Amino acid sequence: MSRQRIQQATTLEERLTEEARRFRREARGTPPGIERERLIRKARQAETASHLTKWLHSRR
Numbered sequence: 001m002s003r004q005r006i007q008q009a010t011t012l013e014e015r016l017t018e019e020a021r022r023f024r025r026e027a028r029g030t031p032p033g034i035e036r037e038r039l040i041r042k043a044r045q046a047e048t049a050s051h052l053t054k055w056l057h058s059r060r
Contacts, residue, residue, distance in 0.1 A: 013050050013053045013057075017047070020050065023043035024040070026039050027040050
């Protein structure tokens with residue numbers, strides 16, 4: 001059995017950045033409360049992951 005590989009069209013950093021934008025847009029349309037805070041937290045996590053990925057792939 002062989003594993004099928006998927007070729008990504010965009011980099012991980014770009015996908016994480018877009019996901020953070022999507023979470024922030026969704027949070028803007030959500031009334032204040034637990035759900036909105038959850039979306040904002042997910043956006044921050046995606047942004048942090050994007051920054052870490054960028055840092056790990058940068059040359060020193």
